[in-house]
Amino acid sequence: MKKVNNEIPIKYIIFTLTGICLVMIICSFAFNGFASPVKNAVSFVVSPATKGMNKLGFYMINKKEDYEKFKSIKEENESLKKQIADMQNDNALSVQDQNELEQLRKLYKLDNEYMDYETVGARIISKDTSNWYSTFTIDKGSDDGIEENMNVIGDGGLVGIVYEVQKNYSLVRSIIDDESNVSAQFAQTSDKCIVKGSLKLMNDGVIQVFNINKDAQINEGDMIVTSNISSRFLPGILIGYVKDITNDSNNLTKSALLTPVVDFAHLDIVLIIKEQKNTGEE
Incomplete structure (x- = not known):
């Protein structure tokens, strides 16, 4: 109710x-x-x-x-x-x-x-997961005339080399990558050496330089550029400056560290040199 x-x-x-x-x-x-x-x-x-x-x-x-x-x-x-x-x-x-x-x-x-070389600008559109631009992707590909083994420069010096090309993009391996080896030389003396990438050493801002002749008259702060005998890199491109030179245990060679001129933590735009040497292993 x-x-x-x-x-x-x-x-x-x-x-x-x-x-x-x-x-x-x-x-x-x-x-x-x-x-x-x-x-x-x-x-x-x-x-x-x-x-x-x-x-x-x-x-x-x-x-x-x-x-x-x-x-x-x-x-x-x-x-x-x-x-x-x-x-x-x-x-x-x-x-x-x-x-x-x-x-x-x-x-x-x-x-x-490097006005003697034909270049094309490219923007970096992706990179690997590390803190460094060791390998990265650019927005230029075969449609833009990009080919494998073309040299990549930027931020004052050598960045790396193109190792894979697709229609609209390409992959670049920088000189700091663990798999990178660059035939180089001292700009002042022309003494030859090998610049090897190392992501571990890059945490201290340097990479390796080895196979320097023990009699080479080199000093701290000397400039290193790409070698004229390199099979993949054009000659005379600035790589960086040498430091911490030491004699190797074999008493035949010297080793050192190199501070790259390029800031591999902050890359955005690069130049691709369209002229290249014949493909080959260094």
């Missing part, structure tokens, strides 16, 4: 009390004899109610003003957040543009240094 709700809604009580107050107010002005007791009754009932309504009104006004202020502050805060985000984004783009411009300047300078 459905339970009957006998409670009177609060809105009806408020309407009733309001009506009684209005009737008493009218009577107080309409009947003089009735005025005094009615006015007293009205004052007793209406005055607290009026004060309460005034307080409620002021409270609601203040709350509305507080809400409007909060809403305004929130909107202003959101606007400031957007402005900060836009500024950070613009700043990031500006830094990126500056870095790319610097790389392009270096490539332009490098292109002028």
Whole structure:
């Protein structure tokens, strides 16, 4: 059986009390004899109610003003957040543009240094999972005239060599890769050597140099370039600078470390030299 709700809604009580107050107010002005007791009754009932309504009104006004202020502050805060985000984004783009411009300047300078060779610019689109650009993919392929064993330069010197070519992209092995061996020589003395990649040593910013003649008159800081007898690399391309020269235990050769001129942690754009030597193993 459905339970009957006998409670009177609060809105009806408020309407009733309001009506009684209005009737008493009218009577107080309409009947003089009735005025005094009615006015007293009205004052007793209406005055607290009026004060309460005034307080409620002021409270609601203040709350509305507080809400409007909060809403305004929130909107202003959101606007400031957007402005900060836009500024950070613009700043990031500006830094990126500056870095790319610097790389392009270096490539332009490098292109002028090797102006006897035909070159084509390429952007790196992916790399291996290590911290270094030991092997990576460029956005130029056979459709752009790229072939295997073409030399890759950038950032001031030798980057590596193209070892696989597809229609729209190619793979490059850099000189720091563990499988890389470059026939090289000292620029000042023409003494020959081999520059071998080592990702482990690259954590200290160097790679290996070995098979240096024990009588070679070489010094710390000497420049090493690609050798004229290399079967895959064009001659005279800067590789880096030698350090920590030591005599080998066989007393026939010397070894050293080499600091590459190229920053293999931050590569983006490279140049491919389209002229190449005959393919062969070094």
